[in-house]
Amino acid sequence: MNIGKIIGTAVATRKDETLLGCKLMITQPLTMDYKEIGEPVIAVDTVGAGIGEVVIYTKGTAARNAARKRESAIDMAIVGIVDNIDLYD
Amino acid sequence: MNIGKIIGTAVATRKDETLLGCKLMITQPLTMDYKEIGEPVIAVDTVGAGIGEVVIYTKGTAARNAARKRESAIDMAIVGIVDNIDLYD
Amino acid sequence: MNIGKIIGTAVATRKDETLLGCKLMITQPLTMDYKEIGEPVIAVDTVGAGIGEVVIYTKGTAARNAARKRESAIDMAIVGIVDNIDLYD
Amino acid sequence: MNIGKIIGTAVATRKDETLLGCKLMITQPLTMDYKEIGEPVIAVDTVGAGIGEVVIYTKGTAARNAARKRESAIDMAIVGIVDNIDLYD
Amino acid sequence: MNIGKIIGTAVATRKDETLLGCKLMITQPLTMDYKEIGEPVIAVDTVGAGIGEVVIYTKGTAARNAARKRESAIDMAIVGIVDNIDLYD
Numbered sequence: 001m002n003i004g005k006i007i008g009t010a011v012a013t014r015k016d017e018t019l020l021g022c023k024l025m026i027t028q029p030l031t032m033d034y035k036e037i038g039e040p041v042i043a044v045d046t047v048g049a050g051i052g053e054v055v056i057y058t059k060g061t062a063a064r065n066a067a068r069k070r071e072s073a074i075d076m077a078i079v080g081i082v083d084n085i086d087l088y089d
Numbered sequence: 090m091n092i093g094k095i096i097g098t099a100v101a102t103r104k105d106e107t108l109l110g111c112k113l114m115i116t117q118p119l120t121m122d123y124k125e126i127g128e129p130v131i132a133v134d135t136v137g138a139g140i141g142e143v144v145i146y147t148k149g150t151a152a153r154n155a156a157r158k159r160e161s162a163i164d165m166a167i168v169g170i171v172d173n174i175d176l177y178d
Numbered sequence: 179m180n181i182g183k184i185i186g187t188a189v190a191t192r193k194d195e196t197l198l199g200c201k202l203m204i205t206q207p208l209t210m211d212y213k214e215i216g217e218p219v220i221a222v223d224t225v226g227a228g229i230g231e232v233v234i235y236t237k238g239t240a241a242r243n244a245a246r247k248r249e250s251a252i253d254m255a256i257v258g259i260v261d262n263i264d265l266y267d
Numbered sequence: 268m269n270i271g272k273i274i275g276t277a278v279a280t281r282k283d284e285t286l287l288g289c290k291l292m293i294t295q296p297l298t299m300d301y302k303e304i305g306e307p308v309i310a311v312d313t314v315g316a317g318i319g320e321v322v323i324y325t326k327g328t329a330a331r332n333a334a335r336k337r338e339s340a341i342d343m344a345i346v347g348i349v350d351n352i353d354l355y356d
Numbered sequence: 357m358n359i360g361k362i363i364g365t366a367v368a369t370r371k372d373e374t375l376l377g378c379k380l381m382i383t384q385p386l387t388m389d390y391k392e393i394g395e396p397v398i399a400v401d402t403v404g405a406g407i408g409e410v411v412i413y414t415k416g417t418a419a420r421n422a423a424r425k426r427e428s429a430i431d432m433a434i435v436g437i438v439d440n441i442d443l444y445d
Binding site: 186187188189190192193194196197209217218219220221226229230237238239241242249252253254 | 391437438439
């Protein structure tokens with residue numbers, strides 16, 4: 001899994017029916033010391049995460065599992081809200 | 090998922106039978122502020138998207154799910170047409 | 179999916195039995211305006227493609243689906259021969 | 268599979284229920300001569316690995332298999348603790 | 357699939373039980389003209405390959421298929437020993 005920050009939302013009226021009711025969150029990948037890295041992606045929220053929160057997101061089948069929509073068009077999902085990242089030298 | 094812009098179509102008479110009837114759309118990946126990033130890919134349209142439209146596309150099993158062709162040769166599919174991307178600082 | 183050009187073949191006498199009878203085609207990924215990009219890969223031909231042809235190739239389960247060898251060691255397959263790529267500004 | 272070094276832990280109280288009870292280990296990918304490469308990821312421990320240990324980690328379905336949680340939100344798991352890497356010129 | 361050269365082995369006493377009995381081969385990815393590219397990975401041997409041999413390796417479910425361990429922690433496997441790569445201009 002990776003961590004990211006929720007920086008926005010995507011709105012798409014015409015979309016696959018399995019995405020109906022899904023919150024499409026724009027998620028900016030972060031390094032483990034909270035720096036931005038790479039390009040934002042769209043991940044479906046499954047834990048009630050909000051704008052600005054640092055989250056854990058997952059890919060592929062794991063994302064559909066988390067959304068409880070195994071036959072869906074989802075390939076990325078937010079599966080946790082980070083309390084803290086403890087790094088040890 | 091990612092967003093992209095439809096910039097063209099691919100035509101292949103000789104192709105896997107599970108691709109018959111599929112619209113093969115050339116999709117240019119975009120950043121969330123609509124700049125081009127990376128190389129265009131071929132994604133199967135599943136929502137009636139047209140040239141120039143900004144879309145959401147998905148990969149792997151999610152793509153086959155969206156196309157309702159789980160046993161197919163599809164590994165990328167367009168699953169939404171973007172109305173807007175709202176980014177919050 | 180992506181497009182590529184077939185630039186050669188790989189021969190391996192000792193190989194997984196599910197690859198027996200498979201044509202292992204060396205495929206050079208191309209951009210949509212036919213420039214070489216990235217490193218060549220090995221893709222199993224499923225549509226009778228030959229050296230020099232521009233093809234569509236797919237990855238993962240989609241590749242095994244196209245080869246009709248779902249329980250195989252295949253993770254990339256050629257699934258179409260490109261007639262043309264139409265790009266619109 | 269790849270090797271990495273465990274450099275920390277992630278704590279997320281609000282998370283997908285299939286992640287409950289999982290140790291979320293921050294894993295720094297390593298080259299085979301133990302240099303850091305790329306960004307740390309979150310991998311679920313399945314072999315009792317601790318901070319500072321060099322481990323083998325796996326991705327996707329393999330990770331869910333290792334965690335014995337096939338229907339979970341896991342997409343990366345630690346599946347071995349490296350005793351040694353023997354390289355031959 | 358890709359080609360690589362076996363440059364070593366990884367030893368891990370404490371590992372997922374589905375990796376027991378697996379030869380963990382350190383595989384250096386190669387270009388099709390046999391130059392080193394990218395970082396070595398760990399792939400499970402399934403065809404009796406040895407140190408120094410140029411091999412074909414596969415990823416994901418294909419790797420578990422090749423190892424005949426579909427429920428395992430394997431995400432990369434060696435599935436062929438290259439006799440030759442024929443490239444045509």
